Amino acid sequence: MLAIETIGLTKYYSRGKIKALQDFNLQVETGKIFSLLGPNGAGKTTLIKLLLGIVMPTRGTASILQQPISDHNIHQQIGYLPENHKFPDFLNPVQVLTYYGKMDGLTADQVKKKIPELLKLVKLEKWEKVKVKKFSKGMLQRLGLAQAMINDPQLLFLDEPTDGIDPVGRREVRDILLELKNKGKTIFLNSHLLSEVERMSDDIAILNNGKLVEQGKLEKFISVERQYHISVDSDDHQLEKICREMDINGNDFNGRFTVMVEDDIQLNRLIDTIRSRQLNILSIIPRKISLEDFFIQVVHDEKGDSR
Amino acid sequence: MRTLALIQLTFKESLAKKTFMAFFGISTLVSLLFIFALNLDIVDGAQAYISVFGQEANSLVELDKIVVTIEGAISILLFTGGIFMALFATSNLIPSFLESGTIDLLISKPLSRMQIFMGRFTGAIAIVAFNIFYLIVFTWLIISVKTGIWNFNFLLSGVVIVISFAILYALMAFLGLITSSGAFSLMITYLILFFSPLLLQRDNIYALLSSKFYGYLLDGIYYVLPKTAQLSIMTQNIVNGNPVSSWMPLWSSALFGVGITGISVLIFNRKNF
Numbered sequence: 001m002l003a004i005e006t007i008g009l010t011k012y013y014s015r016g017k018i019k020a021l022q023d024f025n026l027q028v029e030t031g032k033i034f035s036l037l038g039p040n041g042a043g044k045t046t047l048i049k050l051l052l053g054i055v056m057p058t059r060g061t062a063s064i065l066q067q068p069i070s071d072h073n074i075h076q077q078i079g080y081l082p083e084n085h086k087f088p089d090f091l092n093p094v095q096v097l098t099y100y101g102k103m104d105g106l107t108a109d110q111v112k113k114k115i116p117e118l119l120k121l122v123k124l125e126k127w128e129k130v131k132v133k134k135f136s137k138g139m140l141q142r143l144g145l146a147q148a149m150i151n152d153p154q155l156l157f158l159d160e161p162t163d164g165i166d167p168v169g170r171r172e173v174r175d176i177l178l179e180l181k182n183k184g185k186t187i188f189l190n191s192h193l194l195s196e197v198e199r200m201s202d203d204i205a206i207l208n209n210g211k212l213v214e215q216g217k218l219e220k221f222i223s224v225e226r227q228y229h230i231s232v233d234s235d236d237h238q239l240e241k242i243c244r245e246m247d248i249n250g251n252d253f254n255g256r257f258t259v260m261v262e263d264d265i266q267l268n269r270l271i272d273t274i275r276s277r278q279l280n281i282l283s284i285i286p287r288k289i290s291l292e293d294f295f296i297q298v299v300h301d302e303k304g305d306s307r
Numbered sequence: 308m309r310t311l312a313l314i315q316l317t318f319k320e321s322l323a324k325k326t327f328m329a330f331f332g333i334s335t336l337v338s339l340l341f342i343f344a345l346n347l348d349i350v351d352g353a354q355a356y357i358s359v360f361g362q363e364a365n366s367l368v369e370l371d372k373i374v375v376t377i378e379g380a381i382s383i384l385l386f387t388g389g390i391f392m393a394l395f396a397t398s399n400l401i402p403s404f405l406e407s408g409t410i411d412l413l414i415s416k417p418l419s420r421m422q423i424f425m426g427r428f429t430g431a432i433a434i435v436a437f438n439i440f441y442l443i444v445f446t447w448l449i450i451s452v453k454t455g456i457w458n459f460n461f462l463l464s465g466v467v468i469v470i471s472f473a474i475l476y477a478l479m480a481f482l483g484l485i486t487s488s489g490a491f492s493l494m495i496t497y498l499i500l501f502f503s504p505l506l507l508q509r510d511n512i513y514a515l516l517s518s519k520f521y522g523y524l525l526d527g528i529y530y531v532l533p534k535t536a537q538l539s540i541m542t543q544n545i546v547n548g549n550p551v552s553s554w555m556p557l558w559s560s561a562l563f564g565v566g567i568t569g570i571s572v573l574i575f576n577r578k579n580f
Binding site for chain 2: 103
């Protein structure tokens, strides 16, 4: 089932002078963590705003949870954490969650029951009586996340959720999101922190200048085909020798011995040979590039193409 | 329930502002003033001496007149000073909720855009109505209990004052929506408020105009814009128990309020944030 689907979604500003999003086609499956990447001004926030009805499309259609985006009732099943959100600063976290929970259609009893568990989850239970004007950026983000989860949504839109949060907090947010995913929720993430995205995303899309450049499984983009890091309980010279004998391209790559094989048969032959030389294989790991490397490569290629 | 939460939030936001607390404080002060300023001496179950602000009333008829005069003065004070302060205090409510990070969050809730706009709009009117009726009902009770003269028309004047505020607030909300500037929308609304007495005197201006066209233009402006000067006179007439010669200023101003609110809702429905 699709959580999000867009067909030819387009948004122009200033009578077409600014093309924020152009013929955007996207499909996001339910129960996945989907991340949207792109340089500043690529159109990431515009896409979220279009999906939530905050801006109106110039043309094209879109649906969330099988309902057209024009139907605001579907927002009952949606949680949203905007980038640079502003909560009324005269409220404390309990009041914030109460008001926004009621706007989501929750009853006073439901809100009352939900608030303590959410504040505990985002580690703000000790701050429940403190007005949000005294909160740091990180604390506001945590509260924003709690607010997005108040209605137990099926689909969460998070725009830079770890912005301003320290590394320990980021890990906690990541754990919360992974737990939500395990519960079958769909998470749509906008983030600049590529290392975070890489750690938790199932699928990604890269947006540049309002156009979809890449979309697919994260694994597909960061795996390097037929390249493996091999480590044995001996020095790498032995491995180099074996590779030379078998005419396999093998050398040191960032401190790890890496081989490039033609196919799985050749890889298995290599393993057999290593074992036959009485070497213990400690690990064989498919080589991956970092998402950051992939992202920069894609954006660079795009720049080259556009020239 | 959902819209109510938005109204409650706007109400709370207004209460958090010092202007409304000042308004509330002044209302309490005025009411307390009446508790102490109105003196009654009862001898053998009958009123032997009545004084208001040190002035002795010789008969019940005279007392009735004094009560109506005081209530009339309060209602006019509320119509001018009260609305002036209320507009000032609410001028930023629309622009502040249109800010990025606030409006996005509200639109992401299962509320229609109309519900969001009207929730905010109603919240602002609710807080002003609360303040106005707090003063009116409180002073009315004190005066009525102490004098035994129950002028229900005074309560009715509160309704006209709140409607008048709502009409002007509709204009201010519209301006706030299209300019996102609280200061600008307040200035223009004040201009309309103070322009109204001038338009009421347009018969005297006709002679000074070089062309008939300007006369028609003035007439047009008069009929379209809220007639606050006449609404103020109407308020005083209601308190005094005088007949209202024409309800036109009320219904035509209300029509303006409804019309401009409708336009605001249409704009808000199509606006990108």
